[in-house]
Amino acid sequence: MTAANVATSWIIAPTILPAITAAVMILVWRRDIQMQRILSVASTIALLGIALFLYGAVSDGQTDAYRLGAWPAPFGIVLVLDRLSTTMLVLTAGLALAVLLYAIAGWDKRGRHFHTLFHFQLLGLNGAFLTGDIFNLFVFFEVMLIASYGLMLHGGGARRLRAGFQYVAINLIASSLFLIAVALIYGVAGTLNMADLAVKAREVTPDNQALLQTGALLLLLVFAIKAAFVPLHWWLPATYAAASAPVAALFAIMTKVGAYAIIRVFGTVFGDSASGDTLAAVVAPWILPAAILTLAAGTAGILASRRLLDLAAFNTVASMGILLIAIGQFDADGLTAALYYLVHSTIAGAALFLVVDLIAERRGDALDALVPRNPISQAPIIGTLFFLIALAVIGLPPLSGFIGKLLVLNATYDASQKWLIWAAILVASLMMTIAFSRAGSMVFWKVKGQVTGPTWATAHVMPMIVVALLVAASASLAVFAGPMTKMFQATAVQALNTPAYVEAVLGRRDNVEPQRPITTPAESATTSPAPVPAPAEH
Amino acid sequence: MELLVASAIGLMTAAAVYLILQQRTFPIVVGLTLLSYAVNVFLFSSGRLIANKPPVISDADAYTDPLPQALVLTAIVISFGMTALIVVLALRGFLETATDTADLPEDELLRDMEDDR
Numbered sequence: 001m002t003a004a005n006v007a008t009s010w011i012i013a014p015t016i017l018p019a020i021t022a023a024v025m026i027l028v029w030r031r032d033i034q035m036q037r038i039l040s041v042a043s044t045i046a047l048l049g050i051a052l053f054l055y056g057a058v059s060d061g062q063t064d065a066y067r068l069g070a071w072p073a074p075f076g077i078v079l080v081l082d083r084l085s086t087t088m089l090v091l092t093a094g095l096a097l098a099v100l101l102y103a104i105a106g107w108d109k110r111g112r113h114f115h116t117l118f119h120f121q122l123l124g125l126n127g128a129f130l131t132g133d134i135f136n137l138f139v140f141f142e143v144m145l146i147a148s149y150g151l152m153l154h155g156g157g158a159r160r161l162r163a164g165f166q167y168v169a170i171n172l173i174a175s176s177l178f179l180i181a182v183a184l185i186y187g188v189a190g191t192l193n194m195a196d197l198a199v200k201a202r203e204v205t206p207d208n209q210a211l212l213q214t215g216a217l218l219l220l221l222v223f224a225i226k227a228a229f230v231p232l233h234w235w236l237p238a239t240y241a242a243a244s245a246p247v248a249a250l251f252a253i254m255t256k257v258g259a260y261a262i263i264r265v266f267g268t269v270f271g272d273s274a275s276g277d278t279l280a281a282v283v284a285p286w287i288l289p290a291a292i293l294t295l296a297a298g299t300a301g302i303l304a305s306r307r308l309l310d311l312a313a314f315n316t317v318a319s320m321g322i323l324l325i326a327i328g329q330f331d332a333d334g335l336t337a338a339l340y341y342l343v344h345s346t347i348a349g350a351a352l353f354l355v356v357d358l359i360a361e362r363r364g365d366a367l368d369a370l371v372p373r374n375p376i377s378q379a380p381i382i383g384t385l386f387f388l389i390a391l392a393v394i395g396l397p398p399l400s401g402f403i404g405k406l407l408v409l410n411a412t413y414d415a416s417q418k419w420l421i422w423a424a425i426l427v428a429s430l431m432m433t434i435a436f437s438r439a440g441s442m443v444f445w446k447v448k449g450q451v452t453g454p455t456w457a458t459a460h461v462m463p464m465i466v467v468a469l470l471v472a473a474s475a476s477l478a479v480f481a482g483p484m485t486k487m488f489q490a491t492a493v494q495a496l497n498t499p500a501y502v503e504a505v506l507g508r509r510d511n512v513e514p515q516r517p518i519t520t521p522a523e524s525a526t527t528s529p530a531p532v533p534a535p536a537e538h
Numbered sequence: 539m540e541l542l543v544a545s546a547i548g549l550m551t552a553a554a555v556y557l558i559l560q561q562r563t564f565p566i567v568v569g570l571t572l573l574s575y576a577v578n579v580f581l582f583s584s585g586r587l588i589a590n591k592p593p594v595i596s597d598a599d600a601y602t603d604p605l606p607q608a609l610v611l612t613a614i615v616i617s618f619g620m621t622a623l624i625v626v627l628a629l630r631g632f633l634e635t636a637t638d639t640a641d642l643p644e645d646e647l648l649r650d651m652e653d654d655r
Contacts, residue, residue, distance in 0.1 A: 135609055142616050149623060161631040162642050165563060168624045169640070172570050173558065175620070176577045179613055183577075183584035186606065238642055 007057030011066035011081045013050050014089055014126040017043060022119035030113075037104045040115040044100050047122065048093040055086040059487075061494060063504035065132065073132075073505050074193035080132035080505055083491035084268075084339075088129040088260055091343055092253055094473070095350055096122055098466050102354055103246040105460040110244070111154040120147035121250065128257055132505055134185065134192045134219075137261065138178050141226075145171050148254065155244045163242035170235045174225040177218050184215030194269045195505035198498050201270060201279060216270060216279040220262070220286065227258025229324065230293040233317050237301060240313040245357030248312070249350035255320055256342055262287075262327055263335065267495050271330060280330055287328035288417065292424045295321025299428040302435045308356040308368035311439055315352060315393050318428060319345035325421055326408045335492030337407035340485060344400040344477055348392040351470035355386050358463060359443055362453025370439055372446040377453035378464070383444045385467050390436040392474045395429050400477035405429065407485070539587055543579065550576035563628035563638045570624065574617035582610045 021043040029035040058064055064081040067073060100118065108114040124144025131137050153164050186192055188208040189200040204212050221232075228236040236255070240248045271280035298318025305311040323345060326338035360368040362376035376382065388399065395401035405425060412421045453459075477484060494500070550572050557569025585603030593604035632638045 135612075139612065139616070142620075146619070146623070149627075153627075158631070158634045159642070161627060161634060162640075165624065165627045165631055165640060166642070168620070168627060169558070169566055169570065172617075172620050172624065173573070175616070176570075176573050179577045179581050182609070183581040183606070186609075187584035187586075 007054060007081070008064050008066055010050060010054060010057075011064065011079050011130065012068075014047060014054070014093075014130065015079075015123055017047055017050065018119040018122040018126065022116045022123065025119070026113065026116045030116075033109060036115045037108070040118065041097075041100055041104070043119065044093065044097045044122075047126075048090070048097055051086065051089040051093040054081060055090050058082055058086055061490060063494070063501055065505045073507070074191055074196035077136050078132040078193065078195075078505055079130040080194075080501070081130065082494055082501070082504075083487075084260070084263065084495045085129045087339065087343070087488075087491055088256075089126060091256075091346055092122065092125050092129070095253055095346060096250065098470055099246045099250045099350065099354075102249070102463050102466045105462045107155075107244055107246050111156060113150065114154055117147045117150040117154070118250070121151060123147075125253060125257065129260060132194045134194060134197065134265075135182055138175070138182060141178070141257075142175065144254070144257070145175075148251065151247045151250070152239060152243045154247055160242050163238045167235055167239040170225065174222050177225075178222045181215045181218035181222060184211050184218065188212050188215070193505070194264070195502045198269045198502050199506075213279065213282050216266075216283055217286075219265060220283045223258045223261045223265070224290065225258070227255050227262065227324065228294070228317055228320050229290045230297045230317075230321075233294060233297060233320075236317055237310060237313040240316060240353075241307070241309040245353050245360075248309075248353040252316065252346050252350040252353070255316060256323075256346055259320070259323055259327060259338070259342060262324075263338070263495055267327075267330060267335065268498055268501050271496060271498065284328060284330055287324055288421075291321050291324035291328055292420065293321075294318075294324060295424055295428050297321075299431045303431055305435070305439075306370050308359060308370065308439060308443070309353075311370075311435065312349070312352045312356050315432075316345075316349050318432065319349060319393070321428075322405065322408055322425060325425070326411055329411055329415060330496075331411075332489065332492045332496060333411040335495060336485060336489045337404070337411040339488040339491055340400075340407050340477075340481075341404040343484075344392070344404040344474065347470055347473050347477070348389060348399075348401060351385075351389045351467055351474070352393055354463065354467050354470070355382065355389055358382050358467065359386065363443075364452050370442045372442065372448065374449045374452045375447040376443075377451050377455060378459060379444060379451075381464060383440075385464070385471060386440055386444070388471045389467075389474075390440060392471070394432045394436055396433070398475075398478060399471075400474045400481075403478050403481045539589070543583055543587060547576045547580050547583075550579075561639055561641065563631065563640050566640055567621070567624055567628055571617075571621055574613075574621070578610050578613055578617070581613055582606050 021039060025036050025039060029039070058081055061083070065073065066079040066081070068077045068079070071077075096118070103114065121144060124140050124142075124147055127140035128137055128144060131140055149164065149168055152167060153160050182192065185197070188204050188211045189197055191197050191200050201212060225232045240251055243251065266280045266283055295318055298314050298321055301314030302311055302318060305314060323338055323341050326334050326341055328334070356368055359376065359382060362378070362382070363373050366373040392399040392401040395405040409422060409425060412418055415421060554569045554573035554576060557565045557572065560566060560569070585606035588602040591600055591602045593602050593607060628638065
């Protein structure tokens with residue numbers, strides 16, 4: 001077998017490995033936390049290895065498709081591997097490993113089945129990044145969400161239950177909207193395979209165009225709920241601030257699933273730079289205003305936070321705002337900046353939740369509230385980590401946040417609303433600087449009395465090392481910004497190349513340029529709904 | 539038949555939206571269930587409403603699209619599981635806090651902190 005063939009059969013591995021791991025843990029070692037930890041860490045390391053292998057396999061720019069059950073596309077389900085999906089896989093596996101190492105210092109014992117749910121969550125995430133089918137994307141979203149409901153409640157308590165109810169309710173509504181969108185799109189296009197849809201969506205008759213656009217906008221709405229766009233962001237601070245720290249850190253990747261889905265569906269499938277009247281052009285005008293409002297709401301939330309966890313949660317909202325500004329450009333430069341900022345904000349956002357947890361466990365009953373209290377133990381180390389992470393999330397030099405923001409500013413330089421975008425990002429950075437300096441001074445300097453928290457003899461070292469490693473990851477993202485940006489550039493170009501995607505999945509080069517509306521219901525009868533109404537000659 | 543199905547979906551959705559906007563957990567759960575019914579019927583009808591035809595290809599016009607039926611089956615299973623989960627959540631929340639409002643409880647920690655200052 002050639003190297004490409006070997007990689008093709010490994011595309012399914014990132015979904016199978018967590019599924020088997022989770023099943024083994026719940027069936028064999030459900031009471032043995034030590035074995036669960038060993039298996040869990042080993043499996044996540046293997047997952048990272050597979051993700052890196054797949055990343056290497058498609059780094060030459062090819063797109064690879066795995067057909068489940070060898071059913072030819074578009075009839076069967078396909079998993080599609082390209083630079084974009086492997087980037088997300090590597091990011092997910094790396095973040096998962098860090099979070100897991102943090103959690104095994106004690107958080108995983110505060111509730112049951114942490115590791116099982118964790119791996120089911122990874123299954124859903126990896127599946128969502130790999131799938132090439134819209135309905136399959138829905139299914140993987142649900143897998144991811146079911147696991148996240150369990151993880152969100154990890155540790156118990158009335159507040160988590162209440163926030164959990166809201167979280168589940170909003171996501172059930174989002175799932176319903178997703179299904180309505182799927183039904184609308186299937187009803188007019190007759191297919192749910194993304195590559196096939198890229199072809200068929202351009203052949204939809206004008207009288208069905210409104211239905212298709214409604215479906216596309218509903219899809220955007222669903223992804224917006226996942227990605228916490230204003231005004232659909234309100235569930236996020238409540239959920240993330242109520243979840244346990246490692247879970248909130250893992251959830252840093254969950255909002256990025258929404259961002260990924262927007263890039264994939266409206267960049268690759270519905271987007272095509274060649275013509276102006278694509279579906280991407282229908283949704284694009286909504287994204288930029290929502291993104292700027294998201295950034296504003298997130299920043300206001302950061303300023304108003306009276307707890308560090310709220311600060312970290314609203315920071316997630318604000319970073320999604322900047323990410324969506326970049327995605328909303330829908331060009332190669334915008335997507336390059338978006339991908340860099342996506343990786344950066346996932347790492348920095350997760351690190352912020354973890355360092356807040358380190359602070360909270362040292363402050364007695366004050367926890368993470370921003371009130372004067374006793375000095376904390378290991379303050380020099382934790383203070384330095386907090387300072388560095390704050391630099392990263394605000395976007396001050398020298399860490400990756402600065403370069404990420406610079407790339408976004410640069411990518412929007414030619415945009416028509418340049419001044420609005422630049423003003424929003426720069427003012428938000430200033431506001432975040434104020435909020436983070438205030439929070440840091442309150443926790444580390446406005447102190448009185450005895451030192452509280454575990455001493456060096458009793459403190460867990462591993463969590464601190466994990467947070468330091470995340471900071472190091474952010475730093476190396478900044479140091480290697482040149483090569484990283486080149487890779488993200490190639491990824492962005494590939495993600496916007498619809499014909500190549502279609503050819504790789506369907507195995508033939510279809511004409512995806514806008515063309516005459518079809519006059520017969522469909523060539524392939526099985527994928528189209530029986531009588532597509534209103535063919536022209538009836 | 540189209541009018542009947544369409545108005546059934548519309549009515550169920552309207553009732554669901556009204557119920558979901560309530561403040562207590564029980565109406566919200568019922569509303570979500572109604573919404574998932576409406577969505578399932580809508581998804582089913584995306585293959586067009588054709589009566590008394592087999593869901594396999596026999597000849598060009600005499601079959602009904604089998605794919606929406608498979609999609610609905612998946613959607614039913616998922617929404618059923620989710621409903622079970624949210625019922626348990628609502629119950630646990632009620633038993634632990636003795637109230638079934640869907641709002642978040644007031645942050646007692648912060649209130650204590652304010653008193654301290």
